[in-house]
Amino acid sequence: GEELAGEGLAGEPAGQEEAKVRELRRRLVALGQELQSQPHVGIATPRELPGELNPEKLTDDTLRRFLVARRWNLDKAFQMYSKFAEYRLRVPEGSIAAADVSVGLRHKKTFLLPDVGEPCFLTVMQRHIVSECPDGEAFKYTQFSFDRINNYLKKQGEEKVVFVFDFTGFGWDNLDVKTAAEILKQVR
Numbered sequence: 001g002e003e004l005a006g007e008g009l010a011g012e013p014a015g016q017e018e019a020k021v022r023e024l025r026r027r028l029v030a031l032g033q034e035l036q037s038q039p040h041v042g043i044a045t046p047r048e049l050p051g052e053l054n055p056e057k058l059t060d061d062t063l064r065r066f067l068v069a070r071r072w073n074l075d076k077a078f079q080m081y082s083k084f085a086e087y088r089l090r091v092p093e094g095s096i097a098a099a100d101v102s103v104g105l106r107h108k109k110t111f112l113l114p115d116v117g118e119p120c121f122l123t124v125m126q127r128h129i130v131s132e133c134p135d136g137e138a139f140k141y142t143q144f145s146f147d148r149i150n151n152y153l154k155k156q157g158e159e160k161v162v163f164v165f166d167f168t169g170f171g172w173d174n175l176d177v178k179t180a181a182e183i184l185k186q187v188r
Contacts, residue, residue, distance in 0.1 A: 020074055021063045027078050028055030028063075061159070094151075096144040103133050104141030112149060120162045121149055126169040130176040138179040142186055 032055050063077075066084075070076035098105060109127035113120040128138070149161060 017064070017067075017072070018060075020067055020072055021060050023074055024063050024067060024077055024081070025055060025058065027074070028058070028081060031055070031078075031082065065159070091143060093147050096140050096147065098144070101137055101141040101144045103137055104128075104144075107132070110141075110145050112152060114152070114156070118160055118162050119149075119153065119156070119158055120164060121145070122164045122166065124166045124168075125174055126166070126171075128174045128176075130173060130179075133176075133179075138176060139182050139186065142183045146186075 063081075066077040066081050067074070070080055104110075107127045107129060109124050111122045111124075113122055130138075133141075153159065153161060
């Protein structure tokens with residue numbers, strides 16, 4: 001987004017946005033220090049945490065994304081980041097192997113189309129055959145796909161991706177309400 005003179009992305013004065021980024025960083029660093037002072041929690045030391053989970057290594061752009069996603073509400077952005085960090089500690093990026101999602105890969109239902117401007121993530125929903133998927137694989141497949149997309153975006157220096165879901169021919173064989181609910185929570 002293009003900034004107007006003296007105005008930030010949220011329509012607020014740019015100085016207020018930067019102050020919110022600094023405050024979010026301060027809160028996250030304080031939370032990290034608090035967790036590390038409690039040895040029974042089992043949280044990794046700062047050196048062991050990947051960059052996106054170490055508040056001291058987060059870029060302003062990353063913090064800004066959490067703030068933008070929550071309309072510059074510091075409390076909501078802090079909660080969103082905390083949930084993200086908790087999830088990533090349970091399911092580290094790259095922890096799901098292709099062998100763990102072999103049925104989903106065999107369905108050939110998900111594609112990354114990098115050559116059409118913004119990178120585009122396309123899912124052909126008709127190719128998701130619920131009866132062939134082992135329990136829990138659809139959730140793992142989604143995370144596996146997101147991790148691969150995220151790695152691609154990092155390598156390309158991109159921050160945006162377009163998601164397209166093709167529902168042509170979609171029917172009851174492709175519908176799995178429980179998995180859909182889990183995936184929506186995961187995407188959030």
